[in-house]
Amino acid sequence: MRLAHSSKSSREQWSGKLGFILASIGSAVGLGSIWRFPFIAGENGGGAFVLIYLVCILLLGLPVLLSEIVLGRTALRNPVGTYRKLAPGTPWFLTGFIGMAATILILSFYSTVGGWTLAYAQKALTGSFSQIGINQAEAGFGSLIGSPLQPILWQAAFLILTAGICIFGLQKGIERTTKFLMPLLGVLLIILVVRSVTLPGAMEGIKFILYPDWSHVTLTTFFEALGMAFFSLSVGAGVMLTYGSYLSRKESIPSATGNIVVFSTLVSLAAGLAIFPAVFSLGYEPNTGPPLVFITLPAVFAQLPMGGVFAILFFLLLAVAALTSAISLLEVPLRYLEDEHSWSRKKSTFIVGGIIFFLGIFSTLSFNTLSGVQLIPGLPVFDSMDFIASNVLLPTSGLLTILFAGWKWGVAKLLRESRGDHEAGFPLETAWGFIIRWIAPVLILAVFAFQVISS
Numbered sequence: 001m002r003l004a005h006s007s008k009s010s011r012e013q014w015s016g017k018l019g020f021i022l023a024s025i026g027s028a029v030g031l032g033s034i035w036r037f038p039f040i041a042g043e044n045g046g047g048a049f050v051l052i053y054l055v056c057i058l059l060l061g062l063p064v065l066l067s068e069i070v071l072g073r074t075a076l077r078n079p080v081g082t083y084r085k086l087a088p089g090t091p092w093f094l095t096g097f098i099g100m101a102a103t104i105l106i107l108s109f110y111s112t113v114g115g116w117t118l119a120y121a122q123k124a125l126t127g128s129f130s131q132i133g134i135n136q137a138e139a140g141f142g143s144l145i146g147s148p149l150q151p152i153l154w155q156a157a158f159l160i161l162t163a164g165i166c167i168f169g170l171q172k173g174i175e176r177t178t179k180f181l182m183p184l185l186g187v188l189l190i191i192l193v194v195r196s197v198t199l200p201g202a203m204e205g206i207k208f209i210l211y212p213d214w215s216h217v218t219l220t221t222f223f224e225a226l227g228m229a230f231f232s233l234s235v236g237a238g239v240m241l242t243y244g245s246y247l248s249r250k251e252s253i254p255s256a257t258g259n260i261v262v263f264s265t266l267v268s269l270a271a272g273l274a275i276f277p278a279v280f281s282l283g284y285e286p287n288t289g290p291p292l293v294f295i296t297l298p299a300v301f302a303q304l305p306m307g308g309v310f311a312i313l314f315f316l317l318l319a320v321a322a323l324t325s326a327i328s329l330l331e332v333p334l335r336y337l338e339d340e341h342s343w344s345r346k347k348s349t350f351i352v353g354g355i356i357f358f359l360g361i362f363s364t365l366s367f368n369t370l371s372g373v374q375l376i377p378g379l380p381v382f383d384s385m386d387f388i389a390s391n392v393l394l395p396t397s398g399l400l401t402i403l404f405a406g407w408k409w410g411v412a413k414l415l416r417e418s419r420g421d422h423e424a425g426f427p428l429e430t431a432w433g434f435i436i437r438w439i440a441p442v443l444i445l446a447v448f449a450f451q452v453i454s455s
């Protein structure tokens, strides 16, 4: 039996498989892969963390990603509407609301860092990084995030860019932008990797990211790797479900999912290879945490021949990566308001964009005026938002998604629908079914249990 589709004829679709895959990679590859992944790996044993992360991607990220895309394409709805349609009269639609809350919260603090990337791209373009040492780089970053107004203006600029793309809709906005920006991102990244790995002493950095040092691995490492896998694949928020709802039935989802995962993971690893060899080569520490990219790298670039050019390329890369993720986050609430409440795209873009900006101001101010305010004990506003969205909402809605797909809706239906119009099954279907029903939910629950016990 194939599920009947009551698609609204006006609903846009990707122009083809490439558009879908590029937009999805654009969503996955973002500040998570380029800014967060290197320092989390740096703090958790380098290559050892990378290996655990890859296992999490395969056993947890991939099944949730596949489930989200299939559910969206079957229902042709936003996350809330999808559950309402596939399980009418049940509370499963709350899964969609949890994911949507995550997108709004994530975009609110994501735009803080997105603003920094724009500020740094502009600084790099005007040559402000030439000749600076690590102390000046630190002072420069401190003065950017410490002044109340400047980062809010950059944050506003970042959100205006994001909304300015989304307002044009799927093909003319999201697809056109990602088709142009993702190849650019690929080229920038390759240039940076080649520069970094050919520096004298780069081998140390390559070893750091590829050679597993198990002595730094603790239980927390597993927890970090799971969170990173969810965040970096954009799963659990309903983003991939929404993108899947625009995918034609001609496309086979397992092969598209494979492409998305392979390319996104390669970009994360490449970001590590662009950063660590340069950091090691010039004698800096790999584990400086969040400031790695904003403090250590400008100092690294200042010492490289033609460093100014590489600084421009790097911060452009970061801004592009952040932007293509931000548009996917904004698309979820926009799609919801259009599908469920018939709002026009213009109205929803203005109102949702405004709400996110308002919320985001608190995250930005948490580095200066509001630095003493804690939403969760011990965590400033920015970190609290990140914790609630990335560590609580994303895994919760990811877990519910996979339970829905594997148990409530049924794994047989899920696998059949994933093939689209293709009749033939795909390799390892039984193994997929087992991972979706048993392994993924049990592992997510185990990590949750660990988090509760250890807190």
Ligand code: PHE
Binding pocket: 027, 028, 029, 030, 031, 032, 033, 106, 230, 231, 232, 233, 234, 235, 237, 239, 325, 326, 328, 329
């Ligand atoms: N995957 C994005 C990144 O790595 C962030 C993101 C998370 C985007 C969840 C959408 C949904 O930066």
